[in-house]
Amino acid sequence: MLNKKIAIVGCGVAGISASIELQKRKIAHTIFEAKRFIGGRFYSFFDPKLDFEIENGQHLFSSAYINFFEILKFLGTFKYLKTSKxxxxxxxSPSGKTARLEALTFPNQFGFFLGLLKFPFLSFKSKTTLLKLIKKVNAESFSTTNSISVKNFLLSNHQNEEVIKVFWQPIGVSIFNNDLENIPSALFFETFKKAFLGKYFFCFFNFGKFQFACSIYGSN
Known part of the structure; x- marks a missing residue:
């Protein structure tokens, strides 16, 4: 029997996940949250200047987010996820132009690589340096450390300003909700490999007439 008092600091995804696990084991605990709401970076707010409700948090959901899906199962909302492959x-782009990065139907990672070659927002030179790094990251011998930020890792691996701004930065903000300077490189590339170089699927929440789209990628 555990007699010690357990405190969870923060009621974001990590804090909620820890609480669920402790509840399963019937261990009493207390969650401390500084904000007036739970969910951490998963929240929405109304912008009076835009007169619009803005959704914050991850916009690309990887199936590497095991704890997030456990929360949905605990809440009984996992059944609302629908997927396609x-x-x-x-x-x-900042000017409002849109383009899609799509993986073509080929075995292994070839579909993703071909999709990158067709991606219109990058020059051929940037695509070449990007593909070289992705090949390196995907190798079994690849390793990095969390003491190095993603930004420093990219610069040390010859990623130019265009590919960082157009490709890596949007992925960092969308998945980790943070700038590349503040994301540990080992964690980032572990998630990136599972998300973009494994099996992937598209998913959206369906609550009656409302649909909340989110892209989910990764190995199951």
Whole structure:
């Protein structure tokens, strides 16, 4: 019997996941949250200037997010997820132009690589340096450390300003809700490999007449 008091600091996804596990084991605990709401970075807010409700949090959901799906199962909302086997990520440029990164139907990672070659927002030179790094990251011998930020890792691996701004930065913000300077490289590329170089599927929440789209990628 555990007699110690357990405190969970923060009621974001990690804190909620820890609480669920403790409840399963019938262990008493207390959650401390500084904000007036739970969910951490998963929240929405109304912008009076735009007169619009803005959704914050991850916009690309990887199936590497095991704890997030456990929360949905615990809440009974996992059944609202619907999937299809098409990788299609929409990118929007600062000028408002849109383009999709789509994986073609080929075995292994060839579909993703061919999709990158067709991606219109990058020059051929940037695509070449990007593909070289992805090949390196996908190798079994690849390793990095969380003491190095993603930004520093990319710069040390010859990623130019265009490919960082157009490709890596949107992925970092969408999946980790953070800038590349603040994301540990080992965690980032572990998630990236599972998300884009494994099996992937598209998913959306369906609550009656409302649908909330989200792209989910990764190995199951």
């Amino acid at each position: 098409n990788l299609s990520v929409q990118f929007i």
